[in-house]
Amino acid sequence: MKNAKPLFENTCEKTVFSKLHERYAKDLHDFIYYKFGEHYNPKDKVQEAFMKLWENCKKISPDKAKSYLFSVANNTTLNTIKHRKVVLKYETDASKSTSNNQDPQFLLEEKEYLSKYQKALSKLTEEKRVAFMLNRVEGKKHKEIAELLGISRKAVEKRIYSALKQLRQDIDGI
């Protein structure tokens, strides 16, 4: 499918455009979220990127659209920030419901663990955090991540592995 000749030369076709949206919008959102955190409204960045694509639809062929979307979203977000620590929120309700009848000692340890985890995550470089979260949380294969980010599979592997190592070091203090 990847090698098939593109049916459309540009993206100025509603059906092509919605297809692109369906395929990439969520990945684009997750990429921005894990890279920059929620502070910069990942959902708005997705909107902006697709609007930019639509404005320039004549110049961009469908097979170029993915990398165009990712770089537009990345750049517009970068424009609004210099550098800020990224703190990802954790789902406290989920941890509550699974451990409702746990003893307070356990709950306290869990809370400490998650807060250490949060700090450790924010210490990771953007690249490592994005690759790690897409793989572990969103269940993306190394190959898929490599394609999304436009890097080699080996690089993805390296990023995830060293993210994991660094998280363990920071959380367990080893």
Added chain:
Amino acid sequence: MKEEYLIEKWLSDELTAEEWEAFKKLDAYPSYVKISEKAKLFKAPEFDLQDSLTKLESNLHQPAQKTPFNFYKTIGIVAAICIIVFSAIKLLNQTSYSESIQTQVAETKTLSLPDDSEVNLSAKSILQFNSSTWEKERILDLEGEAFFKVSTGNKFIVKTSYGNIQVLGTQFNVKSRPYGFEVTCYEGSVEVSLNTKKYILQPKDVLSFKTKKVTTSKTAFTNPSWINKTSQFQSTSLESVIQEFNLYYDVEFDTSAINSSRLYTGSFVHNDLENALKSITLPLDLTYQINGKKVILSKK
């Protein structure tokens, strides 16, 4: 050496049964599995594809290609420029705005600042800061009460309507309410600027400014009492006590039958209305009557 290989295989879901056994035997195995499991708690918020598409479609105008008239093309360009300029202005404004965190009656919040400093915000308080210039200067605006655990770094300044509090890295509580101002230092040292004068507080020092007088005293505690959900008072007018009471309970007091300038020493809890009312009324020989949201105080 083998370990790295196993972990990488595990991360790409390619472990064979044998390798699984070996992987499970690693010392770090439970630790890695836990990290991988718990990562899910940090999942990005749900993304609603349909919602996003609908929004997008309503934002879009027809592509230039489909409209033969140049007129529309021009309008499209103008609209696009407007959208870009508008969103740029909006984004710029966003970053220059202060961040503002607010609590309601009976609500407290714990937050970490961009430099890992921690703030516990008490009820009915407002904390504001500028996240974009945070790295250069750590300045906060506080209205109400908050307990700070500041990580070391450059100057950390808390501005209140009474005066400024300046520290380097320490733990301290600031109470800035209409009926009084109080700074308590728990660790390190704190500099308070009040009415053009400067006061240096050492651990356990309390500086209060009430009825236009500055007094200093000592605390025996390592945390402000409100963190443990109680408010404590030392010879404080009942009027001020009631004002603080209203921060934690959504009630209205009727004090017409009593002398509200009497002094009160004691404490009340923040999570039990009856109990709290008893703590205030008993020592002063008063009784109370709850009538919906109204509390009537009267002499015994």
